[in-house]
Amino acid sequence: MNPPDGGVADELPGVAPRLRDLRRSRGLTLETAAQRAGLSPAHLSRLETGRRQPSLPMLLGLARIYGTTVSELLGETPPERDAIIRGGKFEGAEADGWMYQQAGGSGRAMQALRVRVPQAAQSDLVRVHPGEEWLYVLAGHLRVWLGETVHDLAPGDSAHFDSLTPHRITAVDRDGAELLFVHTLLLSPAAELCLGSGIHRR
Structure with missing residues (x-):
């Protein structure tokens, strides 16, 4: 059954608590984070409680504010990146x-x-x-x-x-x-x- 305001709570499982935890870990109030993201505090609250699902533009904006990536917001494990850059002939x-x-x-x-x-x-x-x-x-x-x-x-x-x-x-x-x-x-x-x-x- 859909939540009362039209979101689908199980489309993006785990996103709501991650949004809340990230905001709190950054020391931001609901009002401050919502203002920076161009959302109303009520809308951000619905995202954090799973009563509304975020669009991709919202995820991009929130990821930028919280200093993370959309992949992390969605709970995806990023691919391993090579930490070693080998030297060689200067070709730039x-x-x-x-x-x-x-x-x-x-x-x-x-x-x-x-x-x-x-x-x-x-x-x-x-x-x-x-x-x-x-x-x-x-x-x-x-x-x-x-x-x-x-x-x-x-x-x-x-x-x-x-x-x-x-x-x-x-x-x-x-x-x-x-x-x-x-x-x-x-x-x-x-x-x-x-x-x-x-x-x-x-």
Whole structure:
């Protein structure tokens, strides 16, 4: 028999308690979570008690708010992801003068890259976006502008900063610089954040 407001309680078994548990574990009230998801508190309450089944857009919105995936909301076990990325010949992509190669797994909250920066590449390009960035100089010398402050980095030096700080990066040496680069992937791929647009494979 269907619940009184038209949902089918057994279509997505287990979703209702997971929605409630996730909201509580994130320290969110029903009203706050509903507001962020664009729902009424009454509607979210019905989802959490199984009296209403969520649509896919609702699941996507709630997963984003709770910092999880739709698969987790549905109780699915994600496939195993390879944690090891083997080294080898540098074969990457080009974006606005930078060469970069994936150095971490996909589908993560952070993206790790191995990057080669030519001298003066993007020397006048200032970036501001949500998230954090961390870089570690492997070879060459790097110049990093963070707001009004300029830092010269040598091999072994690193920088970790809030990406909302206006920043730009350039290599000082004629032969450029090579670095490890990690950033939180919130809005766009790396090419649209700090590496610029216009990616070309080589």
